[in-house]
Amino acid sequence: MRAVRPAPSSAEQSTSLAAESPSVVRNFLNSRGSGRLADASFATLMLICASTIFLIVLFIFWILIHNSHLSLVAFGWKFFTREAWDPVSGDFGALPFIYGTLMTSLLALAMAVPLALGVAIFLTELCPRPLRAPISFLSELLAAIPSVVYGLWAVFVLVPLMRDTIGPFLAKTLGWTGFFEGPNFGVGLLTASIILAIMILPIISSLTRDIMTAVPNSQREAVLALGATRWEMIRIGVLRNSRIGIVGAVMLGLGRALGETMAVTMVIGNHPDISKSLFAPGYTLASVIANEFSEATGDLYYSALIEIGLALFLVTIVVNAIARLMVWAVTRGAPSRVS
Amino acid sequence: MSTKPIEIQPLGEPRKPSRVNVARRRAADHLVSGLAILATLVVLAPLVAILFYLVYKGASSLNVAFFTRIPAPVGEEGGGMANAIAGSGIILVLASLMGIPIGIAAGVYLSEFGNGRFLGNAIRFTADVLNGVPSIVMGIAIYSLVVKPQHHYSAFAGGIALAIMMIPTVTRTTEEMLATVPHAIREAALGLGVPKWRTAVSISLRTASPGIITGCMLAFARVAGETAPLLFTAFGNQFWSFKLNEPIAALPLQIFVYAISPYDEWHRLAWAGALVLIALIMVSVTLVRIFANRGMLKGGS
Numbered sequence: 329m330r331a332v333r334p335a336p337s338s339a340e341q342s343t344s345l346a347a348e349s350p351s352v353v354r355n356f357l358n359s360r361g362s363g364r365l366a367d368a369s370f371a372t373l374m375l376i377c378a379s380t381i382f383l384i385v386l387f388i389f390w391i392l393i394h395n396s397h398l399s400l401v402a403f404g405w406k407f408f409t410r411e412a413w414d415p416v417s418g419d420f421g422a423l424p425f426i427y428g429t430l431m432t433s434l435l436a437l438a439m440a441v442p443l444a445l446g447v448a449i450f451l452t453e454l455c456p457r458p459l460r461a462p463i464s465f466l467s468e469l470l471a472a473i474p475s476v477v478y479g480l481w482a483v484f485v486l487v488p489l490m491r492d493t494i495g496p497f498l499a500k501t502l503g504w505t506g507f508f509e510g511p512n513f514g515v516g517l518l519t520a521s522i523i524l525a526i527m528i529l530p531i532i533s534s535l536t537r538d539i540m541t542a543v544p545n546s547q548r549e550a551v552l553a554l555g556a557t558r559w560e561m562i563r564i565g566v567l568r569n570s571r572i573g574i575v576g577a578v579m580l581g582l583g584r585a586l587g588e589t590m591a592v593t594m595v596i597g598n599h600p601d602i603s604k605s606l607f608a609p610g611y612t613l614a615s616v617i618a619n620e621f622s623e624a625t626g627d628l629y630y631s632a633l634i635e636i637g638l639a640l641f642l643v644t645i646v647v648n649a650i651a652r653l654m655v656w657a658v659t660r661g662a663p664s665r666v667s
Numbered sequence: 668m669s670t671k672p673i674e675i676q677p678l679g680e681p682r683k684p685s686r687v688n689v690a691r692r693r694a695a696d697h698l699v700s701g702l703a704i705l706a707t708l709v710v711l712a713p714l715v716a717i718l719f720y721l722v723y724k725g726a727s728s729l730n731v732a733f734f735t736r737i738p739a740p741v742g743e744e745g746g747g748m749a750n751a752i753a754g755s756g757i758i759l760v761l762a763s764l765m766g767i768p769i770g771i772a773a774g775v776y777l778s779e780f781g782n783g784r785f786l787g788n789a790i791r792f793t794a795d796v797l798n799g800v801p802s803i804v805m806g807i808a809i810y811s812l813v814v815k816p817q818h819h820y821s822a823f824a825g826g827i828a829l830a831i832m833m834i835p836t837v838t839r840t841t842e843e844m845l846a847t848v849p850h851a852i853r854e855a856a857l858g859l860g861v862p863k864w865r866t867a868v869s870i871s872l873r874t875a876s877p878g879i880i881t882g883c884m885l886a887f888a889r890v891a892g893e894t895a896p897l898l899f900t901a902f903g904n905q906f907w908s909f910k911l912n913e914p915i916a917a918l919p920l921q922i923f924v925y926a927i928s929p930y931d932e933w934h935r936l937a938w939a940g941a942l943v944l945i946a947l948i949m950v951s952v953t954l955v956r957i958f959a960n961r962g963m964l965k966g967g968s
Contacts, residue, residue, distance in 0.1 A: 374773070377768075379790070385797055392807075392811075443706045446702055446706025449703045450704055469949065472948055474944060476894040476922050476926070478717070480922060557692050559696040559699040562699070587800070590919075594927060614895070633807070640803070644800060651799075
């Protein structure tokens with residue numbers, strides 16, 4: 329009580345003192361300024377930079393629409409269902425390219441997904457610990473190889489291999505299906521799909537691995553405690569829990585496959601034709617742009633190519649958005665990785 | 668089933684699982700393990716094959732001329748890719764100068780200011796989506812934006828295209844790395860009266876700097892091998908060029924042109940170029956690995 333009583337008086341004293349001559353500390357703080365202006369401008373600067381990401385996407389969208397106006401008006405929606413591609417008479421349709429893109433991407437997925445799942449299962453559940461880091465490092469190295477190097481390798485190694493070994497073998501054993509008919513030049517839809525599969529494998533497998541690592545260990549232990557074998561544990565405890573995320577990872581791979589340009593351009597044969605045979609040369613949306621854009625004479629030709637780019641942009645954005653949402657739904661909380 | 672009375676079995680006599688069932692389950696287990704190992708081997712095979720071919724074909728054609736000469740005309744022996752290496756360097760420096768500051772700033776916004784807000788989430792999502800936009804689309808967008816109004820291809824346009832491709836990667840890694848900086852450090856700085864901007868720059872960014880550098884290097888390595896966005900922006904050049912508003916050579920472009928050419932001499936140079944490109948990328952990725960493992964958040968926790 330004794331200590332309290334003088335306190336107000338001393339506080340009064342100090343405030344009255346402060347009113348007359350502020351303390352050294354107060355003086356110092358006053359002289360420094362609040363930093364409010366600097367804070368606000370820093371926050372605004374950061375916000376502007378962050379918003380550029382928005383603007384970039386909007387801007388790409390706008391500029392693609394603006395430049396493909398001519399072809400949008402001339403062909404409308406029919407652009408995507410017409411087979412014609414005749415720059416000389418100005419008759420354009422994107423169907424062969426859509427067919428080539430879908431065919432190669434889906435075939436690549438069919439080859440890559442089981443393998444990627446196998447790698448992810450091996451790395452998360454089976455692999456001895458000392459081997460884990462080197463193998464995942466190697467499979468990430470696969471992701472770091474530029475697509476033009478894949479293309480180079482495919483042109484000089486995979487194409488001859490397809491032409492002389494794998495192609496004839498497939499024609500002999502699976503020729504009755506009708507998918508492996510016609511002359512086999514080595515370049516074609518199948519070769520493009522194989523190189524695409526090799527390219528999207530690391531993306532799918534590393535994402536799947538992250539998703540499977542995010543499954544809590546208690547799930548695994550619970551299933552094992554019920555007497556499950558390791559495979560049953562993986563199937564019931566891990567795969568079932570992470571299936572949405574795995575579908576997301578597969579769709580991210582699909583997004584990458586749809587837009588892949590250089591390696592596919594180098595081995596697909598570049599011929600706008602729809603053919604059932606996988607040996608036949610094809611053409612994809614991305615590779616037609618890569619091949620013909622710089623020699624596009626005439627405004628309609630140019631805007632038709634831009635419209636193909638617009639279609640590719642929209643499709644990959646939708647595929648990626650769905651995939652991201654799926655992956656987020658599963659790995660929420662766990663640190664995600666930049667692919 | 669629930670209406671049936673439960674048959675009470677005497678304890679101490681547990682039902683033994685049938686031997687066939689156990690054998691089947693065990694076989695499935697082994698089968699899947701085998702398949703997973705096989706899949707890993709199948710996946711690593713192309714990597715080994717690609718690296719083997721690169722070294723085998725590339726190393727035999729690497730020589731001093733490759734690093735000092737410009738491409739020789741068709742039919743002449745020799746020649747190199749000196750101008751392409753220099754051009755790639757110029758374009759990448761341009762791209763880094765534009766892309767990395769914006770990317771880091773956006774990451775700072777996401778982590779320090781926009782966390783939990785709608786705008787923050789929207790920007791994060793857009794960055795992820797931008798990451799998936801095909802590089803060829805980026806190429807034609809920049810062509811329409813920069814090259815078409817200027818009426819000539821330029822190194823600057825190539826730099827912009829690559830910068831845009833770098834931004835999402837840099838942003839997302841910066842954000843993730845900043846998220847790992849403990850709050851206690853920020854609070855300590857704020858408690859000492861340090862303004863928020865200074866806390867973000869000198870405390871958060873500095874603590875997370877090894878991780879952020881890793882992200883920048885990864886983005887750099889990723890765009891270093893990009894060819895498609897340069898096709899219609901940098902365009903390529905057979906001669907020396909250091910001007911930013913003129914077409915410039917780039918290593919990936921040169922590899923592409925040489926790979927699809929019909930000349931053996933050019934194929935040889937393409938392999939050598941690919942080896943140099945891969946070596947550059949692998950060295951940076953490996954450095955990143957070492958960097959990330961050793962220096963990871965020394966100040967944290």
